[in-house]
Amino acid sequence: MSSIQSYITSNKQRFIDELIELLKIPSISADSAYKKETIQTAEVIKTNLKKAGCDRVEICETEGFPIVYGEKIIDPKLPTVLVYGHYDVQPPDPLDLWHSPPFEPVIKNTDLHPEGAIFARGACDDKGQMYMHVKALEYMTSQGDLPCNVKFMIEGEEEVGSVNLSHFVKANREKLENNVILISDTGMIAKDVPSITTGLRGLSYVEVEVTGPNRDLHSGLYGGAVANPINVLTKMIASLHDENNHITIPGFYDKVENLSDAERAEMAKAPFSLEAYKKSLDIDAVYGEEGYTTNERNSIRPTLDVNGIWGGYTGEGAKTVIASKAYAKISMRLVPNQDWQEITQLFKTHFEKIAPAGVRVKVSPHHGGQGYVTPIDSIGYKAASKAYEKTFGKTPIPQRSGGSIPIVSLFEQELKSKTILMGFGLDSDAIHSPNEHFGIWNYLKGIETIPYFYKYFTELKQ
């Protein structure tokens, strides 16, 4: 048994307990009702980073939630790894679909996780995955096994667009100087199929408001004679996709990178069962853009999804009303070369244009970020690949993810270094959904694998 394996065996229960404590705090950055708890989470991270051996740990205030920064510089001449993660979590609703309360973590065994999984909001995204790095650091510092310098930057606004982190990065280029950025905020193909994420989609998130009459109206007295904002909104949203599920916003696809047949053939080699996919979601068919496979649709193609819609009477029973206003939250996942700000503007212009007479439309951008693609011949990628080989006994598969970590492309732009996305979660972990969980096996495997990345990166870099 390796030194890291025996360290994990000896400290397993404590590693789990510490994560559970962190998961109890509802650090929901999107909801201002949880401001206090979100700030409190930053304090807990600070304490834990110090205990794990970081020097110069500090809470960096921003206009929003603070960023926790820490570093361990053992020799300025050695390479530096910058670890990024986030302590904020998605809102937990719909609460009634959780089998146990989202902020009262419980360990349950599942078919995929016979060793147990921790069920709680943020278990995987990203408290669990971020905390693997803290524990890996603890091992390396306590055992005198840290081969290079390390910096930590843990933010509290990833789920709401990282606006203040981007200011922080731009203002602290020197402090954050590094040779590689390491993030665990993605997943792998399966427990026995390790993978490294080489691409992320960009994001543009907007909120739309359609206003019709100046007050809610009786649907009998006015029905049929005035534009009903909900009916209009459904028509406008429906028109954003054509019959082949292409997005109809003019200019939307202009800069989309089209993969070659060879690249698509390479992608198609990743293990995937359409039947298992449909079964796991309990759907009778997949649905998406004509001409692309499921794995292409959710990684190399841009999308437009309504994330929320509301208007009129939504309570129990019936109310015969024509609402004055209807709303929707709409996000677009973007692929490399699509500029999120340009896409947001294209959306806004188009959506305002298609509004019929009789209603007024307001489009408010929420946040966004660029997509990202990383090459597989970098030192960082090679180091990560070797680390997985060491602990999984298999070469990881490079894969494009459909998700977004908008800040990654900014890191490259501002800090001039590549990001390596070493994720240990699974698609079935239900991140952003009720009953989010993270396998204990995955959590410990992450802690075991990370120190090898430091080792190989330092070796390959020198």
Added chain:
Amino acid sequence: MSSIQSYITSNKQRFIDELIELLKIPSISADSAYKKETIQTAEVIKTNLKKAGCDRVEICETEGFPIVYGEKIIDPKLPTVLVYGHYDVQPPDPLDLWHSPPFEPVIKNTDLHPEGAIFARGACDDKGQMYMHVKALEYMTSQGDLPCNVKFMIEGEEEVGSVNLSHFVKANREKLENNVILISDTGMIAKDVPSITTGLRGLSYVEVEVTGPNRDLHSGLYGGAVANPINVLTKMIASLHDENNHITIPGFYDKVENLSDAERAEMAKAPFSLEAYKKSLDIDAVYGEEGYTTNERNSIRPTLDVNGIWGGYTGEGAKTVIASKAYAKISMRLVPNQDWQEITQLFKTHFEKIAPAGVRVKVSPHHGGQGYVTPIDSIGYKAASKAYEKTFGKTPIPQRSGGSIPIVSLFEQELKSKTILMGFGLDSDAIHSPNEHFGIWNYLKGIETIPYFYKYFTELKQ
């Protein structure tokens, strides 16, 4: 000054105070949280009917909210008027748009109501209009001026479909026997343009649920690859109208009564200003079925309106989620000859059929009712017309309303008598909307006019 006018002058403040007390009770039949208050309202009505001179006042239990019944039989050989009204009210939300709390009535002067209007949920629909009949009865019994028999039937489920009232009517044909049914639950064209409602639209109210994946999903990892229930729902709803705003449900228009050009020309004579209509709603254009005027669209033509829609994340900020489910409440206003149960079935069949693979659809009918048209040569209509002439100094205009009182066509079928719809509200009273109100002038004018209906009906009938 007539006897009724001087009675009103002497008792005006008490009439207003009694209505205000009634309006303070939140009798929201659609919301089970207000069950106690709704039942309490029935008790208050019972007490007030007794005080007004009714004999045999009783609370008739149903499977839902009770019906208050009362009668004053002065001579079995004289005609009998059956008064119908309802003591339940619409839900008050959205609460934030009310300028004063919906169940704390206040009197305010407005441009249209320089004599003051009572602002409260139910002020016009229908507590205020129903209570005019109680006070008119009080006048007639206290002054020995009641010319015929009267029966009262006040229900508590009009806003949720009158299902239990229809059972009650079918089971009590003899008890409810009458020569004419009198209802004040509609409006008139303007304060100086009295009108009698001769037509009501029918109603079919359904709730739909679209289910996609078995859980909420991360919109990055799954976006573009699975059917998003909200996007699908918007597409399905949008497809229910064509580019001319005709409803696309097969068979929907098959039985629609088409008015002759002469009838449409007659309708067009009613005073109406499109500019004032648009201004009062703060809209730049009206919107509706091609080929029809605004007044036709909201009276003689059937409609399909979404009354509520919801799904996904609707809180503050952003959540990148694909919801498992999306919902809508949809109502169709129907015209005479359209059978509401047949239309409900046509909707259900069509809506299920247009669901794409990848989602499941559930359509749950809420309630409904038939439309109604009453002739203008009946004794009841003539008596009402004479009553308005007496108190307004003008012959009232017959008009079709876009609203629905589903129970009216059942009355005709079960009780074999015509219903006369003498309304004293105005379109601008904001029934079903925030800031519902009822003009004190209108309230008192109703109390003044009703006794003349009894007088003329009894005279014409004999």
